[in-house]
Amino acid sequence: MTDxxxxxxxAVVNADSCVACGTCFAVCPFEAMEIYKGCYARPVGERCVGCGICERNCPIGCISIKIREEAV
Ligand code: SF4
Ligand code: SF4
Known part of the structure; x- marks a missing residue:
């Protein structure tokens, strides 16, 4: 059997550094970020395509684009 x-x-957010400024939420063209309970940003479900716009605009530099392997 082949997996x-x-x-x-x-996009992956370092929640400890995030100041919940909302910039990533505002600039994402896919509405893929939310400010969870007003405390920190996190991607919503499967919407994030990893375009990197939020990473480039975060004033804290606490977003990084990761590559994940997922089962299909
Ligand atoms: S732009 Fe950066 S600091 Fe602002 S809410 Fe998004 S992840 Fe947090
Ligand atoms: S990487 Fe692109 S699609 Fe994903 S949350 Fe950031 S701006 Fe939105």
């Missing part, structure tokens, strides 16, 4: 995976780009 199939696909690679997916995804």
């Amino acid at each position: 199939k995976t696909k690679k997916r780009r995804l």
Whole structure:
């Protein structure tokens, strides 16, 4: 049996550094960020495509784009 995976780009937030400024929420063209309980940003479900716009605009530099392998 062969396990199939696909690679997916995804924004990852360092929640300890995030100041919940809302910039990533505002600039994301896919409405893929939310400010969880007003405390820190996190991607919403499967919407994030890893485009990196939020990473480039975060004033704290606490977003990074990771590549994850997911089962298909
Ligand atoms: S732009 Fe950065 S600091 Fe601001 S809410 Fe998003 S992750 Fe947090
Ligand atoms: S990487 Fe792109 S799609 Fe994902 S949350 Fe950031 S701006 Fe939105």
